[in-house]
Amino acid sequence: MIKKILKPWASLKLTVVIFALSIFLIFAGTLAQVNSGIWTVVDEYFRSVMVTIPLQIFVPRDIANIPGAIWFPGGLTLGVLMFINLIAAHVVRFKFAKKRIGIIITHFGIILLLVGEFITGYAAQEGNLTILEGQTVNFVEDVRASELSVTDQSAPDDDRVVVVPDRFLETGKTITNGLLPFNIKITEWMPNSQMLGPAQAPPSRKGLADSGMAKDLAALPLPRANGVDGATVDAPSAYVTLYNGEQRLGSFLLSVYIDQPQRVVVDGRPYLIQVRFKRTYKPYSMRLIDFKHDLFTGTQMARNYSSLVQLVDEERNVDREVLIYMNHPLRHAGETFYQASFLRGDTGTVLQVVKNPGWLIPYISSSLVALGMLIHFGIRLVPALRRSSK
Amino acid sequence: MKTLQRALPWLVLIIALLYSGQKVVDSDSIPSRFDLDTFREIPVSASGRTKPLDTVARNSLMNLSGRQSIRTEDGEKISAVEWYLELITQPEQSVQRRVFRIDHPDVLALLGLDSEKRTRFSFAEIRPAGTEINRQANLASKLKAKARDPFQRAILVLNQRLMLFSELSQLQRPYLVPPLTVGDDWRSFVTVLNENPMDQDARMLLKMLQSYRDNDAEAFNAELEKFVALVDSQVPYDARKARYEVVFNHVQPFITASALYLIAFLLGCFGLLSSQLSKPDWSTALLGSMTNAIIVAFIVQTIGIASRVYLQGRPPVTNLYSSAIFIGWFSIIIGLIIDRQMKLGLGGIMASVIGFGTLIVAHNLGSSGDTMEMMQAVLDTNFWLATHVVVVTIGYSATFFAGFLATAYVLLGVFTRVLDRERGKSLTKMVYAVICFATVTSFVGTVLGGIWADQSWGRFWGWDAKENGAALIVFMNLLILHARWGGMIKDRGLAVLAISGNIITAWSWFGTNMLGVGLHSYGFTQSAVFWIAVFVLIQLTLMGIGLIPLSFWRSKFARADAAQGLIVDSK
Numbered sequence A: 001m002i003k004k005i006l007k008p009w010a011s012l013k014l015t016v017v018i019f020a021l022s023i024f025l026i027f028a029g030t031l032a033q034v035n036s037g038i039w040t041v042v043d044e045y046f047r048s049v050m051v052t053i054p055l056q057i058f059v060p061r062d063i064a065n066i067p068g069a070i071w072f073p074g075g076l077t078l079g080v081l082m083f084i085n086l087i088a089a090h091v092v093r094f095k096f097a098k099k100r101i102g103i104i105i106t107h108f109g110i111i112l113l114l115v116g117e118f119i120t121g122y123a124a125q126e127g128n129l130t131i132l133e134g135q136t137v138n139f140v141e142d143v144r145a146s147e148l149s150v151t152d153q154s155a156p157d158d159d160r161v162v163v164v165p166d167r168f169l170e171t172g173k174t175i176t177n178g179l180l181p182f183n184i185k186i187t188e189w190m191p192n193s194q195m196l197g198p199a200q201a202p203p204s205r206k207g208l209a210d211s212g213m214a215k216d217l218a219a220l221p222l223p224r225a226n227g228v229d230g231a232t233v234d235a236p237s238a239y240v241t242l243y244n245g246e247q248r249l250g251s252f253l254l255s256v257y258i259d260q261p262q263r264v265v266v267d268g269r270p271y272l273i274q275v276r277f278k279r280t281y282k283p284y285s286m287r288l289i290d291f292k293h294d295l296f297t298g299t300q301m302a303r304n305y306s307s308l309v310q311l312v313d314e315e316r317n318v319d320r321e322v323l324i325y326m327n328h329p330l331r332h333a334g335e336t337f338y339q340a341s342f343l344r345g346d347t348g349t350v351l352q353v354v355k356n357p358g359w360l361i362p363y364i365s366s367s368l369v370a371l372g373m374l375i376h377f378g379i380r381l382v383p384a385l386r387r388s389s390k
Numbered sequence B: 001m002k003t004l005q006r007a008l009p010w011l012v013l014i015i016a017l018l019y020s021g022q023k024v025v026d027s028d029s030i031p032s033r034f035d036l037d038t039f040r041e042i043p044v045s046a047s048g049r050t051k052p053l054d055t056v057a058r059n060s061l062m063n064l065s066g067r068q069s070i071r072t073e074d075g076e077k078i079s080a081v082e083w084y085l086e087l088i089t090q091p092e093q094s095v096q097r098r099v100f101r102i103d104h105p106d107v108l109a110l111l112g113l114d115s116e117k118r119t120r121f122s123f124a125e126i127r128p129a130g131t132e133i134n135r136q137a138n139l140a141s142k143l144k145a146k147a148r149d150p151f152q153r154a155i156l157v158l159n160q161r162l163m164l165f166s167e168l169s170q171l172q173r174p175y176l177v178p179p180l181t182v183g184d185d186w187r188s189f190v191t192v193l194n195e196n197p198m199d200q201d202a203r204m205l206l207k208m209l210q211s212y213r214d215n216d217a218e219a220f221n222a223e224l225e226k227f228v229a230l231v232d233s234q235v236p237y238d239a240r241k242a243r244y245e246v247v248f249n250h251v252q253p254f255i256t257a258s259a260l261y262l263i264a265f266l267l268g269c270f271g272l273l274s275s276q277l278s279k280p281d282w283s284t285a286l287l288g289s290m291t292n293a294i295i296v297a298f299i300v301q302t303i304g305i306a307s308r309v310y311l312q313g314r315p316p317v318t319n320l321y322s323s324a325i326f327i328g329w330f331s332i333i334i335g336l337i338i339d340r341q342m343k344l345g346l347g348g349i350m351a352s353v354i355g356f357g358t359l360i361v362a363h364n365l366g367s368s369g370d371t372m373e374m375m376q377a378v379l380d381t382n383f384w385l386a387t388h389v390v391v392v393t394i395g396y397s398a399t400f401f402a403g404f405l406a407t408a409y410v411l412l413g414v415f416t417r418v419l420d421r422e423r424g425k426s427l428t429k430m431v432y433a434v435i436c437f438a439t440v441t442s443f444v445g446t447v448l449g450g451i452w453a454d455q456s457w458g459r460f461w462g463w464d465a466k467e468n469g470a471a472l473i474v475f476m477n478l479l480i481l482h483a484r485w486g487g488m489i490k491d492r493g494l495a496v497l498a499i500s501g502n503i504i505t506a507w508s509w510f511g512t513n514m515l516g517v518g519l520h521s522y523g524f525t526q527s528a529v530f531w532i533a534v535f536v537l538i539q540l541t542l543m544g545i546g547l548i549p550l551s552f553w554r555s556k557f558a559r560a561d562a563a564q565g566l567i568v569d570s571k
Helices: A002-010 A012-034 A038-046 A075-093 A098-123 A361-389 B002-025 B053-065 B080-089 B105-111 B123-141 B150-169 B189-195 B200-213 B217-234 B236-251 B253-276 B280-312 B320-341 B346-368 B382-415 B421-457 B465-485 B491-514 B526-546 B556-570
Strands: A050-054 A069-073 A125-132 A136-152 A160-165 A183-190 A193-196 A218-221 A237-244 A247-255 A262-266 A269-295 A302-313 A318-325 A330-332 A335-342 A348-355 B043-046 B049-052 B069-071 B077-079 B098-101 B120-122
Touching: A002 A075, A012 A038, A012 A050, A012 A069, A012 A075, A012 B465, A012 B491, A038 A050, A038 A075, A069 A075, A075 A098, A098 A361, A125 A269, A183 A218, A218 A247, A237 A269, A247 A262, A247 A269, A269 A348, A302 A330, A302 A335, A302 A348, A318 A330, A318 A335, A335 B421, A361 B421, B002 B236, B002 B253, B002 B280, B043 B053, B043 B236, B049 B053, B049 B236, B053 B069, B053 B080, B053 B098, B053 B150, B053 B236, B069 B080, B077 B080, B080 B150, B080 B200, B098 B123, B098 B150, B105 B123, B105 B150, B120 B123, B123 B150, B189 B200, B200 B217, B217 B236, B236 B253, B236 B280, B253 B280, B253 B346, B280 B320, B280 B346, B320 B346, B320 B382, B320 B421, B320 B491, B346 B382, B346 B421, B382 B421, B382 B465, B382 B491, B382 B526, B421 B465, B421 B491, B421 B556, B465 B491, B491 B526
Parallel strands: none
Antiparallel strands: A050 A069, A125 A136, A125 A348, A136 A160, A136 A269, A183 A237, A193 A218, A237 A247, A262 A269, A269 A302, A302 A318, A330 A335, A335 A348, B043 B049, B069 B077, B098 B120
């Protein structure tokens, strides 16, 4: 019964069609990267059910303007089809024979590889750890999301932090919550913005904030970053006005461009308010002892970047120095830390933090595929060649 | 006649060996009272690597003028190192040397030199237009590389050459002062003398240069001898490598190899021709000669690659230039194995085509400067370069080879009677075998790349342009294999699809770099776009020829198949 249902899905013709479609999709997804950011492309082309491929990507804009687009199955669809095709083929035609063992191992590896990519697509988390030299940091930032935080520092031992995730931040909205010491009216929310100094700001954007340390600056909204011109990160800013009941506390410019939180006093108690990239606090902390950026003699070309950090994790009884550098990440607490970037003037480091529960799967699956191929071609091909040379 | 046929392969072997050996034995000593042969071996540091002055001089001159030596108006030859010495000691003469190659007519017009009937100009001729060149270069540099027009690109090239010229003449680069008695790294000559005019190491060089300027050969040679003795004792490893590199620069093994591949190709073609003219003895003799020429070329190329590995301290493939050389090198191995299996000589012929072609590609890629440049920090790992990069490059090589064998199948099948049924079958078998090998290597190579990526930024697969290119090759090979297993294609279909593998490999190897996106977008060249387009068109044409109905093919096996097909259809 099952075999009957699966039979049409087991066809080699389907396999070839999937390969052909995949080739086209990957080709288009590569060309699309010229005009869109890689993450946009990955989501639209390779992790989607369906993709509309603009025909323009196949022809440079300075040669001709081509309107229109075609519908095409996305990477998810093709991956699932390939998965079904493989399973069906083995269920329908399964025969355990010595000469098929290579193929079975290879295909099992491919299935695992597809599963691994699926897990990575849904479960992998990436974030950044930005540390200045000498600073200790115990949170990871996700630069693809932001939040508005209000910190109450009045308790002697602990800070109480309330955060509003960016999905609640909209222009015109007022945020009221029992946990907040004041109401926040969002005059303007800019998902991506640029920051201008007092001299550069156009008159229309001046004086939108009357309190706080950023009142002389001005934020201008920008279109969302799509990876063009190297900008892959949105830098949100907001103009907010705070109210204690009916009493107006002042209007502030908050932005990820401003490193320091700004002070607001309510009923004699000080609070700190800030728009920042989304933070996840960790049970461990890292102190940057030294960041090194070595150059090749007589050039501006980087030879190496390295960060010497003190890793402290009380839960796991870890307190040691670690050197993280190119191609030598640190693995700790199910996360991996990579040397990713650095701050201007080599004053600090940016580590990429990746948590991918499926990280081992590609290693296992691709070893299986390679092993299977070697067995298969070894069994089938070598004797055939030997025959032909005689 | 018989004797000649038997002797021919040996004759070719001996001539090829003599031809290759002659370059090594042949002295290229510079005739001068000054000991320039020793001077050019002095190690210096440039672009992050220690190399002999000879390399710096040759590469700089190559960059400026497209040649490694100069001919003056009276036909006198000036070697690169003499030109360099003159540049740093006698500026009044060196500005008169015609070393700047300028082709673009608008640039020449801008310089007021468009009435001249030559393409190389001196600094003195260009200097008057200096401000204007600067202004134009500034305008052009504000545009993105892709948006610049040919004039703007030419201006930027000229501007870059002027900068190189001035940096060299002012001794800002290379770093000339070795760590002899002071410090532990190479230092800039001018900086050292500005900071400490009494610096011992720099003063030795200074004296040498002064005596060269004063035309005092005796003092020059004496100072040089002292300097070199110190270099040998303080930085012996760099000194040894620099000496070897001077020999390497002179011998130019890849040029020798490419000439031999061309000869091998011609011998192979004549071999095939004689087999078609039913002269089997001649065919055997010519094909044997071809194999011998290829073997000698292969040895020369291997020595060349080994020399680069020694000089660079890196696995063989580090950039596009070396990948081209490696693809050719590995194709030769595949070709020689195939010829052992199938005595038609096609393995050798196709190997020599790929060997020659890739060396030409490499020659053009390498013409702009040092081909052993340092690598960005993330690439600075011998382990992954030796595994991922080498295996992926072997995958390129094998996919190309399958495509070229398939080309032979199509061309011989359509236009000649060389392919009979048995030969056709065994050729198909070879194409199939090479595709299997290509599938394994391209898959393993791609996966190794994924593991490298996971090790360096935690992402096994990032959908980067070059990664996608590698994946395309894997998918193409898998498509061919599955189509074959499913009986969707027969011999001819296999050949046509294998040719399309050439397009995908070329795209993956070069095309992805041209997009200017992603982590691997190094080594972009404008003229490469044109040649890739030509290559793709040729492959499409070949595929079209392959699709001509079998009844029009001249080879008999094909007609037999077509006839058979008719019978099957009529049933």
